[in-house]
Amino acid sequence: MANSQSSDLLRTPLFDLAQEQQARFTAFSGWEMPVQYSGLKLEHQAVRSGVGMFDISHMGKFTFVGEDLIDTWQALVPSDLSRLEPGQAQYTVLLNPQGGIIDDIIFYYQGEQATTQQAFVIVNAGTTDKDKDWIISHLQNNSITMADISRQQALIALQGPKSTEVLQALIKEDLTTMAAFTHKSVNINGQSAFIARTGYTGEDGFEIMSEPDAARQLWQNFLEVGVTPCGLGARDTLRLEAAMSLYGQEIDETTTPLEAGLGWLVHLNTKGDFIGRSVLEQQKTEGIKRRLVGLEMSGRYIARHGYRVMFEGQPVGEVTSGTLAPTVGKAIALAYVPKHLSKLGQSLEIEIRDKTYPATVVKKPFYRSPHK
Structure with a gap:
């Protein structure tokens, strides 16, 4: 894999920092992304036994504000979002009418002010435009405002058993009180950042969203304390060991969550109608x-x-x-x-x-x- 790709590929705000680290790059979902830094096995082991970091700024990022936000989203996913408290998140899937998976996403519920609810959603890089069109088509005729901030915000995944220790040194908030799939806004280097205790490696860790300049500073902070930069190669071996699905391989629009081993996302008994429900009910009854x-x-x-x-x-x-x-x-x-x-x-x-x-x-x- 060469260090130079087609000029048609997009680059994240951390691209030049990866170049400085002499990363090898590859084309991925329309982006020129680092696939390897020091070596796949070294990067993989760093996450399993210490701490590694990934530039995942290529992923899609949407914000939602409006009345009845949770009720509206309930129709788009098979998971019961009404159970979420502010500061909690739900891994789930967008479904088509055939029960196929349009994308797997994380829905972060930020809470309610007066009658307005707020949420933030992370989607896959290669499906960002498709997801955006699908969601917008189902938000018509209501009061919800959606904003695509994919290119305005950078995203770093800090993963591994030492990730809490490394991040804690940079913020005042006590990270030991954060459970998996919770999130909060914090201050890092004098800048506002969104952190979530989520990841795609099978290890403990955080995903940190901030303005590009703040993310660049954070990447440098992590480098200075010995965090290992990791590429897509290690990200793939880590998630595969943890049996986490990759969109376009394990899951796609011809695959239902029940077939994909994601039945735990389907809450037929605690919520009303949603897109694809009849197909999943039939599969539950007849078997996959x-x-x-x-x-x-x-x-x-x-x-x-x-x-x-x-x-x-x-x-x-x-x-x-x-x-x-x-x-x-x-x-x-x-x-x-x-x-x-x-x-x-x-x-x-x-x-x-x-x-x-x-x-x-x-x-x-x-x-x-x-x-x-």
Whole structure:
């Protein structure tokens, strides 16, 4: 991967800082992003045992203000947002009428002033425009105001067991009182910032949103205390060990949350109608035909995205993601297979360059942090 990409690609406010760190870059969802700094394994291990940081400014960022904000959003997602208290967040999905996943998002509820409710939503970089159009089309004829601040705000993910210690040194608020999936506004270096105890690595950590100049200063602060810069390569191996879905691979508009192992996001019993509800109700009643499973290869052959899953000589599914997992020390993969072949211990095969290699269905996630 070259250090120079097409001029058509977008760059985050931290791009030149990554260049100074001699990062290698790649094209990702229309952005020129660092894929690696010191090396994938070193970056991966830094997050698992210490602390690493990622520039995730490419992700979409929307704000919402208005009356009946929660009630309006209830129709867009299968999760019950009415349970959220101010300062809490919900990982959830936008669904189409067929129950397919338009995108996976995090909804941050900021609370209510007088009769006006406020929320903030993070979406995937590659689906930002699609999500924006979809949401706007369902906010018509009501009082809610939506703003796209994707390019106005930078976003840094600080991840790993030492992330609290590192961030605490820069702010007055006590981070030990913050539970997972909570958020607050704080002051860092004299600038306002939004911090959330969320992440995409399977470790404890924070995601910090601020003005670009403040984010650049924060990145430098982290560098000075030895935080390891990490690229998309380590981000992918970390999330795969934690069996977290990547949009466009594990989940897309042809995949329902029940098939993808995201049934815990679907709250059919505690909320009213929402887009795609009838399909999910039918799947709940009749059962799903396929399921996303974790696979462990018998050897070190790696099952890559798009490889066929075989059973008794016949193709039965497809690998969505696969890697040689640095922490686990084994070749692992996620794949969709028929429900009757999804039981733990099921023997399958992966077709790699016209040959098949044994794989076994194993429990997800492949790795669970001892630090969380």
